[in-house]
Amino acid sequence: MAMCKSAPVVPLLRHLLLAGAAFAVVYAPGAPISTLGIEASAQNMPPVFQRNDRDGDGRLSKREFPGPPQVFDRLDADNSGYLTPQEVRRGGRRGGSRTDAQGQSGRQQGGQRSAGDTALPATTRKGPLRFVDTHIHLHQLGLDKTHGNQGGGREQGRREPMDEAANLAAAARNLIARMDQQRLQTALIVVVPSSREGRAQSYHLMRNAVRDHPGRLRLLAGGSLLGEMLVELPAGAVTDDVKQRFRKTAEKLLDDGAAGFGEMISYHLCMNPKHKFEYVPPNHPLFLELADIAAEQNVAIDLHMEAIETRADMPGNLRRRCSKNPGTLEPTIPGLEELLRHNRKARIVWEHIGWDNTGQMTPSLMRRLLQSHTNLYLSLRVPRQLQSKDGRVFPNRIVDLDRRIKPDWLRLITEFPDRIMLGADEFVGPGPEKAKLAASFESTWAIIDQLPKDIAAKIGGDNARRVFNLTPP
Numbered sequence: 027m028a029m030c031k032s033a034p035v036v037p038l039l040r041h042l043l044l045a046g047a048a049f050a051v052v053y054a055p056g057a058p059i060s061t062l063g064i065e066a067s068a069q070n071m072p073p074v075f076q077r078n079d080r081d082g083d084g085r086l087s088k089r090e091f092p093g094p095p096q097v098f099d100r101l102d103a104d105n106s107g108y109l110t111p112q113e114v115r116r117g118g119r120r121g122g123s124r125t126d127a128q129g130q131s132g133r134q135q136g137g138q139r140s141a142g143d144t145a146l147p148a149t150t151r152k153g154p155l156r157f158v159d160t161h162i163h164l165h166q167l168g169l170d171k172t173h174g175n176q177g178g179g180r181e182q183g184r185r186e187p188m189d190e191a192a193n194l195a196a197a198a199r200n201l202i203a204r205m206d207q208q209r210l211q212t213a214l215i216v217v218v219p220s221s222r223e224g225r226a227q228s229y230h231l232m233r234n235a236v237r238d239h240p241g242r243l244r245l246l247a248g249g250s251l252l253g254e255m256l257v258e259l260p261a262g263a264v265t266d267d268v269k270q271r272f273r274k275t276a277e278k279l280l281d282d283g284a285a286g287f288g289e290m291i292s293y294h295l296c297m298n299p300k301h302k303f304e305y306v307p308p309n310h311p312l313f314l315e316l317a318d319i320a321a322e323q324n325v326a327i328d329l330h331m332e333a334i335e336t337r338a339d340m341p342g343n344l345r346r347r348c349s350k351n352p353g354t355l356e357p358t359i360p361g362l363e364e365l366l367r368h369n370r371k372a373r374i375v376w377e378h379i380g381w382d383n384t385g386q387m388t389p390s391l392m393r394r395l396l397q398s399h400t401n402l403y404l405s406l407r408v409p410r411q412l413q414s415k416d417g418r419v420f421p422n423r424i425v426d427l428d429r430r431i432k433p434d435w436l437r438l439i440t441e442f443p444d445r446i447m448l449g450a451d452e453f454v455g456p457g458p459e460k461a462k463l464a465a466s467f468e469s470t471w472a473i474i475d476q477l478p479k480d481i482a483a484k485i486g487g488d489n490a491r492r493v494f495n496l497t498p499p
């Protein structure tokens with residue numbers, strides 16, 4: 027969007043950036059210049075990075091960038107919200123129709139990695155391991171690879187043999203390294219069907235990967251085995267016999283060590299051709315049954331659901347993204363309220379707040395629901411991507427383009443400090459590279475530093491430990 031307005035400024039500014047011209051923003055003394063010794067030596071980093079990359083992650087955020095915001099937008103060729111050395115060198119030449127992920131593939135084939143994609147951020151947070159992420163996925167291949175966007179996708183295609191258990195074990199180790207950097211004590215790993223062998227296998231593989239790390243990883247189960255019954259059985263087909271079977275499965279998952287139920291899907295939009303569209307009304311009789319089981323067993327339910335208050339046309343971008351999305355959005359909020367009223371002892375943690383796809387996930391709706399339902403909890407997610415490729419700013423994100431928490435969300439957090447937590451929903455794979463698709467771990471945990479200490483302690487760890495019955499650090 028800023029492309030036309032500011033185009034003439036860019037070549038000059040790029041020249042200044044490469045030459046290391048000083049701007050008003052000075053590199054903070056004492057902070058690491060860069061942790062990128064392996065990926066990119068200081069010599070091949072443009073000087074503007076050495077000066078301004080204050081967190082040393084090898085890329086410049088909008089806040090770190092010393093020039094005008096329009097120039098940042100122009101240089102940020104993939105609209106990721108960060109400038110890489112390559113983007114500064116290219117000087118805002120948009121890569122035609124080449125997508126972000128294709129660009130990654132091209133760089134890897136050329137033997138050169140983008141520092142911003144692969145380098146780990148500097149550890150800036152200190153102190154004991156104390157935080158809890160309520161929603162993380164382990165992925166047996168890495169999200170980018172399953173979506174066929176990287177060179178590895180061809181070599182390790184769907185039909186190639188793969189040791190899923192070994193890959194998930196490697197993914198778990200990668201996650202724990204990233205948790206250490208953010209000072210996370212525990213992450214809750216959610217099960218969704220992703221194994222090629224089916225739903226039961228998805229559950230068993232994930233359970234085993236988590237079991238190797240007691241204390242650091244806990245499982246939220248049911249997303250594959252209970253989810254299957256929810257999706258396949260229309261409300262009218264739920265007999266007492268079905269409820270009994272559902273209950274048996276749920277109780278077995280808890281006996282087996284699950285800390286709660288997740289990821290339970292009520293309304294899941296299809297975002298790419300490999301996704302499914304799924305819709306199970308939140309007041310489906312088996313969701314009500316699950317609430318009763320959760321209340322009896324004193325565990326919580328992790329819920330994936332788009333915010334839809336009123337029936338509306340499916341937004342055009344979602345229809346274009348995936349033909350499986352239906353023509354209309356069905357209201358989910360009334361059903362959620364029925365579920366919450368059904369059993370006040372059932373704690374429901376609504377995930378992905380801040381990742382709004384319908385435009386209806388507003389702070390004011392969240393406030394009304396939190397006020398009306400004492401058993402509702404929200405888990406915030408801050409995706410790395412805040413704008414679409416064509417420059418459209420996504421609605422109702424928790425942070426603005428400078429990655430500061432927006433005032434109306436900050437007000438909500440301050441009003442309900444005991445009801446909100448963080449759940450990054452990142453897919454962590456076995457490889458050394460971080461997935462670009464759905465990247466959200468570091469961007470979600472970055473907001474904790476913007477909160478007052480007492481609120482940060484609650485949102486970052488205490489609430490999740492209380493609601494999910496986890497042991498304190």
Ligand SMILES: [Zn+2]
Pocket residue numbers: 289330377378451
């Ligand atoms: Zn989800």
Ligand SMILES: [Zn+2]
Pocket residue numbers: 161163216289451
């Ligand atoms: Zn998820």
